[in-house]
Structure formats: C-alpha cells, structure tokens
Amino acid sequence: MKTSPYGKIPGALAAGAGVLLLLPLAGIDAFFLDVLTLGFLVAVYAGSWDIVGGLAGQVSLGHALFFGAATYACALLTSLAGWPFPLAAGAALLLSTAAGAAVGTLSAPLKGPFVALLTLVLGEAAHEFFLGQMFFSPRGGYSWGGEGGIPVLLRGQPLSPWAAYYSALAFLVLSTWLMLRIARSEEGLFWTALSGSELSARASGVDIQKHKRRAFMVGAALAGAAGVGFAACVGRATADDFSLELSFQAATFAAVGGRGTIVGPVLSALVLHSLLQGTGIPPAGRVLLYALALLVTLRFFPGGVAGTLRERARSRRMVLPGKGEGR
Amino acid sequence: MPPLAQVLVDGVFTGASYALMAAGLALILGVVKVINLSHGAFFTLGAYVAYVLDSKGVGHPVAAVFMAAGIAFTFGVFLGKSFINPVRSHPFSVAVGSLGFAILSEQAAQMLWGPHPLSIDMGLPWATLHGVTLRRWGVISFLLSLGLIGGLSLFLSRPWGLPLKLIAEDEEIAGSVGMDVEKIRYLTFGAASAVAAIAGALLAPAAAITPTMGRVPLILSLIVVIASGMEKVWNIFFLAIGLGVLSNVSAYLLAPGGSYLLLLGIVVLLLVARPSGLSVAAPGRDY
C-alpha cells in the first residue's frame, strides 16, 4: 500500500517553490527580495526547532541559543581573529552542534516543563551575557559588543541580493528535504516513539538519553546553519540573536504550522515572517501578533495547520473493520 | 553609593515582595498543576498600574496595591478560565502559551509606554537607623508580605483551605465530593496573579519600570518554588528573602546584568542537580 498519503501537497509545494524561483525575474522590489531571503533562513530555523520540539517532543524555549552561537562565532572569528568566512562558518556549525549536545545531555533527565525552563534560562543567560560583553579588536582599537553587536567580515565582494536570495532558497529546499528524510528515518522513528510514550519506548529498548541528545544536536546544527546564513546576509551579530523573542518565535511557528510535521513550521515561518515584515509592521507589533496567533492556535487548533490536515488524512487511511469486529 | 547595610535591608524588603510572587506561583503549581510562565507579566502589570496612578497624582502605595490586585485578578481569572484550564493537560500548550501571554504583555507595555525605564517617586524616608534609610515602600512591602503569607499559611491549615489542598493532592476525590474543581482552579489562578501584581506595585518605587522587568521576579519565584517545594509556606518566605538579598547584593557588587546571570545560573544548577524536580502536569500513572 504505497500510495502517497499526502495527496496533492508535494505538488503544491513544488509549485510554490517554482513561484519563488521566478519571483526575482518578475521584477520584485529589492526590499521584498530581502524580506524573503531572511524569510527562507527563518523557515529553516523554525524547521530545526520542530526536530527537537515537534518530533522528539523536547519543548525548547531557548532555541535561539544555537542560532546566536553561530552568528557570534562568525562575527567574532572574522572580525577579531581574522578568519576567512567559510572557515568561520564551519567553526560556527561545529559550535552550534556542540551546544546542542550539551543542552541535550543536560535536559535529558528532565521532565517536559523543566526542559522548557532549562532551555529558556540558558537562552536568557547567553542573551544577558552578550548584551553586556564588550570585545576588543586585536590592533585597531575598535570595541564591539552590546547592543551594537559585532560585524561579520566577508572578504571579497559582498553578496548581491539575487545571489543571496537564490542561495537562501536553495538552502531552504535542501534543509527541508534533509529534515524530512531524517524525520522518516530510523532515528526519526525513535524520536516519535520517545516523545509519544517514553515508557513504551524504554520498554522497547530505546536509549532515551542518547536519542534526545541526538535530536538536540541535529536541531542545533540546522539552527546554526540558519545563523551562518543570517550572519552572511545581515553582516552583523547582535544580542537579539539570543533573545527570548526569537526563541519564542520558533515555538510559535511550529505550533501554528503543526508540531512534528516539519513542513508546517517551515511554511508558517516563511509566510508569517514575510507577511509581517513585508508589510512594515514594527518589531513590537510583529511579536505581539505572533503571540496572539500562538494563543489562538494552542487554544483552538492544537495540531496547527499541518497537524490538523494530517490527522484527517490519517483517519481516512485507516483500514476499518468490516463485519466481525476488532480481531 | 549606598553602604552594604542599606543594600541588605533593601534586599530584605525586595525579597518580601518576591515571597508573595513565589507563594502565588506555588499555589498555581499545586492547585492548577502547571508551571506558569506568565507570572512575571502580572508583576509588571502591578508596577505599571502603580506608575499610572502616580503620574495621575495618586501616589499612595495602598491605592496602587488595590488597583493592581483588582485588575490582575480580572485578567488572571480570564486567562485561567479561557486558556489555562482548557489546555492544562497539554504541557506544551501551557508552557509555550503562558510564555506567549507574557511576551504579548511585554510588547503591549512597550507599545503603550515605550521601552525606556520609568520611575516613581520613592517617597520620604520614614526612619533612619545607623545610616540605613527605611522608606515607605520597603516597610509596607515587608509588613504586607508578612501579613499575606501568614494569612495564607493560616488559610491552608484551617478548614477553609481544605478544598485547595484536596485538589492539590487528589483531584478525583475533590470532584466527587462536589467541589467545582475548574472554578477553584481559575479563581486560584486569578488570586495568585493578583498577588504577583501586588508584589509589582509594592516594588515599583524601588525599581526601574520597564516592559521586561517581570523576567527576573519570574526566575526568582521559580527558584524558590523548585528549591523549597509547595508544602511549607514559611520556607517560601525565608528563601525568597534570602534570594532578594542575594539579588540586591550581587547587583550592587556586579552589574545588574551580573545579578540576573547569577540567578539564571542558580536555576541551571537546581535543575541539573535535582532532575526529579517536582511532579507536575498530567497525573502520573500507577504502574
């Protein structure tokens, strides 16, 4: 029975991707191009949260920690240590992944709400630290840090808006494909199991600590990758990259899109972010609207958009008993 | 630069208010059985209420306390009834939802009053002992906190407090003896939120009033509740005072940011060292 359970959705996604491919050629405004480019990165960030908080059920309220670690690593390594960007990017990815392993290990013995609390506190700690921390350049007597942030140095020619756009889009498509593959792999099955019933998972031989840690590592790595892209596009790392608002957004996009579906969070992040930023609403207003969307979703549509759709598809797929009931 | 003694005394007064918040959080944890991340938002609400009253010429703390309590209770009941109660059984929804409410309030406050710190006049000092100034806000905070905590302790140990203890320990029995468990839950949520707002109104004269000012008290209350549990109300009082002193002293010695980092570090240590924490959320299974 290998008919696609997703109906027309892959087709719709492909069509959407096609539209996005052609947008710059249609002469869209540079501002909107920029908005979408960032939107692609935010979408990957949201998907990376879903790996940890949706698939593996480890609700993280400090996901920005991994994002900010990457942006700051890029900034500090290029500006202070003079590294070329690709090298700094690689180091940033490693750092994010290591942070994921650390957080995963610390949070593995904790029950749900306490995982949320621990991650929230860690994210806030990073934010507070970098808000106040000043860094001094080796020679030129520059000091960076605090609210102004730290610049990211890209040697050579700056990325043209079109190049940034298409790179980010390719990154989004590739990452989403990767995340879906992982979700459908053995590891993904273990994550679904341990988030669904930790008891049954343990009784089935699932090493809970190990797999929770892995989920965090994968999620952190992808968030870090998004951070690297962000650092390259925006050219600056600021303490906001660690902010609670950013962590909160990840959870919001996942809740609205549908926790555990990967595609749901990715799409909702892309749509919501691009829409709200594109219409020029100030940051405070945007976050307020996200919070409202979250509360309404959690109260009335706990499965989010994709989650609700998936439930309906699943119950249609179920082979119902004919006569002679439940054998 | 105030001498250390002043910092200590102010820390005690601050801690007394935090004790109120922590007690409220413990109540919510015990009766509604959720970790409420919106608790800090009510603190902030109380502080802004005090600010608004002050800017309109009504500077007396007691007026601020009553207004703050009233408004917060209304909001708290609304939140408890419309959101917290229905989604109680989904830990994800509660944690992220209450955080969402907190962030929503922060943004709303920022839109209404801007991100910059506001302040209220501290009022004339009441007394000065050995170079330490006791101000009106401090003394009232301490006395009110003492009274409310004492009242709560008394309430829980007498028959009136039985419904709450019953719900905390065994919901099924509570329901089967005819208690409207849902109603008691959202009323408790409202009352606890009111108490948090009272704490905010009391501390407003001593603090820089900003939209995100509720985060530190929230973390602090969480520390107290995790470390001392929900059972002994007086433990909460003394632990909160201790933390208030610690917080003030560290803000004096390090920067205010350093104080926040210290508190966050304490939370991490607590969670890592005591992974069992408290048993929260959905009723456990009997194996």
Added chain:
Amino acid sequence: MSDLLLAEGITKSFGTNRVLRGVTLAVGRGEVVGLFGPNGSGKTTLANIISGLIPPDRGRILFEGKDVTRTTMDARFRAGISRTFQIPDPYPSLTVIESVRVALLCGKPARHAGGEEKEGMEERLESLLVRTGLFSQRFWPAAKLSQGCLRRLEFARAISCLPRLVLLDEVFSALSARDEAELVGLMRSLHREKGISFLLISHNPLILEELCDRVVAIEDGRIFWEGKPGDLAKYVPAANHAHGREDGMQEEG
C-alpha cells in the same frame, strides 16, 4: 548458578512505605514462574525493579550471571529481559506496525544499511504480527486498538527480539474469554518453540495453575510460599478466596 535470573535481597521503600522487604526470586532457563499476590503486596514494584524501571534500595539482580542492577530498562531489553505493562501506553502517533518496528530496531545489536538486512527485518516484523493476530490491523493507529489487541501489541513488542525472559504483568486480566485463550496459546507455543522463560504476575490463581511450572506467593513485601501450582490453593488463603470469585468474572474485552 544456572538460574537465568536471580533477584536477591530486593528491598524498596517509597517514603515511609516499605513495599519490598528483602525479596529473593529466581527464574530458571525455560521455566515459567508465577508471581501471585493481592494488590499492594509489592508484586508490581518487584516487576518494575526486575525490568529496570526503578532501582532497588538494596539487593541485586543477576541475569545470565551478570549484575544488571544498575542498568536501565532499555539496556535490559537489549540484554534479553522484556516486559509488558498492565495498562499499555501506546504511542499516540504511530501505527501498530511502526510500534513494533521500534522494538525490533532496538534489539538488533549491529545494524547495517544493507538492503538484505532490512528486508529480513520487514519479514520478521510481518510474521510477528501474523503470529500475534495483529496483521490485519497493522496500519491502524496503535492508540485505536481494543484492550485485547493492545495486550497483544504489548506481547508482540516484548517478544520481538527473542528475549530470554519476559515479564508478563497482569497480561490476562480483564480480557474476554476468547482473547485470553488466544494469548495463552501464544505464550505456550513461544515457550515450547523458543524456550523463553516467563515470569507471570497475576492475582488470578487459575491462570497461574494452568501455565506455571512453579508459583511464588508474595504478601506485604515478603515471599511467604513457593511451590507447585496445584498446591497454590492449599497453602495460600488469598488464592482460595479468589478461586470462587474469578469464575464469574470474565469480562468482555
């Protein structure tokens, strides 16, 4: 010691409540041992300790001669001790076949991504489902199964990796007569063919008399009798008491 499992001197308290007081229990290779006791006797706690869900305060567990007292439940599953739960907790978002696949994937020590290896596993999975009568429901969401089928799913999960010892925790209670008969037959054939040992926990003396080689009676945290199943009613008053009641108590599944 040629015992498969030896739980020695197991003591456990919850707060001031002394649930187990120095219990010693052994299961031999290929043996079916029954653990009989009323509610509150400590039998479930003992099962939890043997399977690794909770650690004992004192005592040790030896499995195939090795000390496994400090190992986790999942490690014990991989080592060959599995268990079923009295109240199954099915995965809310997995189908029946996926639920069993989780266990099958964990039990294999080394997994190679080779295609043949994977096919072999799928075959084993399907034959396991056929064997436990779940094949026709394999694409159902696990959470939607009836109580009898949930028990079978528990069973399938527990035997999926051919363990040496399976703890069956009240697996027959509150089942319809037909479900119970099928499950009994399943257990018997597994015992015969693969020589799997069972530790059967039940408050139903009839089941124990029918299936066990040896029965152990526990009360108040202590083992006070051990012997042949036929003698259970003679020496254990609680069994006698329950004997009369159980006859009329078969519920529909």
